[in-house]
Amino acid sequence: MSAVAAVSLARKAAFDILLAVERGKAHADDLLREPAVDALSPADRHLATTLVLGVLRWQIRLDRQLKTLINKPGAKLDHEVSIALRMGAFQLQFLDRVPAHAAIDESVELTKQSGHRFASGLVNAVLRKFAALDPVADAPEESAAEIAQAYAHPAWLVERWTHLYGQEAARVICRHGQAQPTRTVRLVDSAAEAELIDAGLCLEPGAILTAACFVISGDATTKAAWREGRVRIQDEGSQLIAELAASPGETLNQKVKTILDTCAAPGGKTLILAERNPAARILACESSQRRLAELTTRLAAYSGRIECRLADATALPEESSFDLVLADVPCSGTGTLGRNPEIRHRLRPEDLPRHAERQRAILSAAFRSARPGGHVVYSTCSLEPEENEQVVACALAENRNARQLSLADRIAALVRAGILTSPAAARLLDCLTPEGALRLLPGALPTDGFYVALIEKIA
Numbered sequence: 001m002s003a004v005a006a007v008s009l010a011r012k013a014a015f016d017i018l019l020a021v022e023r024g025k026a027h028a029d030d031l032l033r034e035p036a037v038d039a040l041s042p043a044d045r046h047l048a049t050t051l052v053l054g055v056l057r058w059q060i061r062l063d064r065q066l067k068t069l070i071n072k073p074g075a076k077l078d079h080e081v082s083i084a085l086r087m088g089a090f091q092l093q094f095l096d097r098v099p100a101h102a103a104i105d106e107s108v109e110l111t112k113q114s115g116h117r118f119a120s121g122l123v124n125a126v127l128r129k130f131a132a133l134d135p136v137a138d139a140p141e142e143s144a145a146e147i148a149q150a151y152a153h154p155a156w157l158v159e160r161w162t163h164l165y166g167q168e169a170a171r172v173i174c175r176h177g178q179a180q181p182t183r184t185v186r187l188v189d190s191a192a193e194a195e196l197i198d199a200g201l202c203l204e205p206g207a208i209l210t211a212a213c214f215v216i217s218g219d220a221t222t223k224a225a226w227r228e229g230r231v232r233i234q235d236e237g238s239q240l241i242a243e244l245a246a247s248p249g250e251t252l253n254q255k256v257k258t259i260l261d262t263c264a265a266p267g268g269k270t271l272i273l274a275e276r277n278p279a280a281r282i283l284a285c286e287s288s289q290r291r292l293a294e295l296t297t298r299l300a301a302y303s304g305r306i307e308c309r310l311a312d313a314t315a316l317p318e319e320s321s322f323d324l325v326l327a328d329v330p331c332s333g334t335g336t337l338g339r340n341p342e343i344r345h346r347l348r349p350e351d352l353p354r355h356a357e358r359q360r361a362i363l364s365a366a367f368r369s370a371r372p373g374g375h376v377v378y379s380t381c382s383l384e385p386e387e388n389e390q391v392v393a394c395a396l397a398e399n400r401n402a403r404q405l406s407l408a409d410r411i412a413a414l415v416r417a418g419i420l421t422s423p424a425a426a427r428l429l430d431c432l433t434p435e436g437a438l439r440l441l442p443g444a445l446p447t448d449g450f451y452v453a454l455i456e457k458i459a
Contacts, residue, residue: 006109010044011087013037014051015110018083021056021342028052028342042219054094055086056341057178061152062089069129070122080114081123088127100131147171151178154344157334161383169441173383173449176442177337177344184236185216186268188275192230199223206236207446208424213239229301234268235339237381237440237447242269243419244438244452245326245377246276247410256280260322262313262366263329265291267298273326274302280323285311314361316369323374327366329359331380331387335442335449352386359387363395367402372459375405379452388451389437401458406436410454 017031031037032049040048055062066085077085088107091098104127111120141147144167148158151174161170184206187193193214196203201220206213213236225231248256256277264270264284274282284299284306286292296308311317313329332355333343359380366376378395380387396402411428414420420428424445431440437453 007106007113008044008047009040010047011051011106011110013040013044013048014055015083015087015114017048017052018055018087019079019114021052022079022083024346027340028056029340038221042222045219050095051087051090053180053341055083055090056345057338058090058094058152059086059345060154061149062086062093064149065089065133066126066130069126078116078119080116081111081119084108084111084114084123085126088123089130092127092131104128104131141171144170147174151175153177153337154347156349157344157347164383164385165441172443173441177341179338181235181339181448182446183216184234184239185214185220186212186232186234186239186272187214187225188212188230188232192225195225196220196223196231208236208240208421209243209419210421211419229298232268232271235448237445237450238268239272240420240447241328241377241379241450241452242272242326243276243414244407244410244454245269245324245379246273247413247417247419256323258322258324258371259283260316260325260366260369261285262316262325262327262362262369263287264308265295267295269326269328270295270299270306271302273324274299274306277324280305282306283317283322284308285313285316287312314358314365316365318368320368321371322369323371325366325370325374325376326379327362327376328379329362331355331359331382332384333381334383335381335440335451338442339448352384355382356386356391359391360394363391364398367395367399367455367457370457372401372457374457376455376457377452378455379450381448381450383439383441383449383451388439389433389435389453392435392437392453392455395455399457403456403458404435404437405454405456406432407438407452407454408432408436411438 017028020026020031021028037045066089084107088103091103092100107127108120108124111123141150144159144162145155147170148155153174158170161173201216201218203214203216220226220231257280259273259280259282261270261284265286270284286295292308292310299306332347333340337344363378370376378392411425415422415425427445431438433439439451440449442449
């Protein structure tokens, strides 16, 4: 058997993705949707995804354990060697169905194939010692540092969350960040639901939304309904943000006729805004040419009333004519660490003020674009106050004709419309801040963490 044949396609794909992430060339989520991964068999695609996300989730703990097994623990390893070690250790510790010899031998082979044959002996020896270790016992979690160690999160983040939300909430956030996220889909019509069920996929109603939202088991991306855009993978929390934005509640005194989506890609929220406001015209802006092209393709079915425009969100149209403006801004993403685990490895405390500066600029531009009496919905998938209430407070201080409204009315309107379940609504109302914004921490409901605020432009 040749050396190349000795490594499974799934492990080779996972290795290449992890190496690209380690070098800062791309995000894991984007790479896992590349054609090379799509071309794998379902079983190989599942294993590659498990390896990539699992290694990234547990990397902090794995590195700490592996360091104790290296003869020179202070030695700096090449990226390829570190990744081979992490992949092997993750399989040995977390994947019961993978034989130890497969995890070790293929990690050694990946080391050789990556041009580090001299290090293959080290990888082999370290992983064999790792395999002989006793199972990791659950350590007490009595401090932020111990929680961070137990759940492989950066200590500085856990210390922040402990200070902001309390120790138990920080523990729940970290536990959620280590779990495989629930996969939810949004179905455009009942025919799509029937097609997926007929194909053997299992659909269960969402925990929050009653309309069009389902938890799915199985791969829908190979089905015709997916290719035709009648099935969309979208976190239930992301759908809820769009539903809150689209719902007029009782505070908007006329129907929404014009909508601006300031940071529209990938387009899931834009589509919900279009579905809930069938008479509205929508301007969807995106600053990346590549993402704009993808957005335009995704929104093609609505091209008659959705205009996709290349535009920076800090320099939006100043017509002051939009009834509704959605500013779902780029952020640190700390509410999505279960779905995007590599964030924890690249985010630094100094990044938060940088994000906040751009977020304030986007929100100011969004506010200028709203008509008098119109509404701006500001949202992030961040847990950090610098990116959330502090950005909103700054916008309110700079604009005397702005006032923040409570989202309680819109939550109630979604229940009356049969879109939001009553139990979920009760939980969401408990999560409203004193100002009326919604802050949902990961683990409070089966969604990512996010923040949503509603601002009215006073006539």
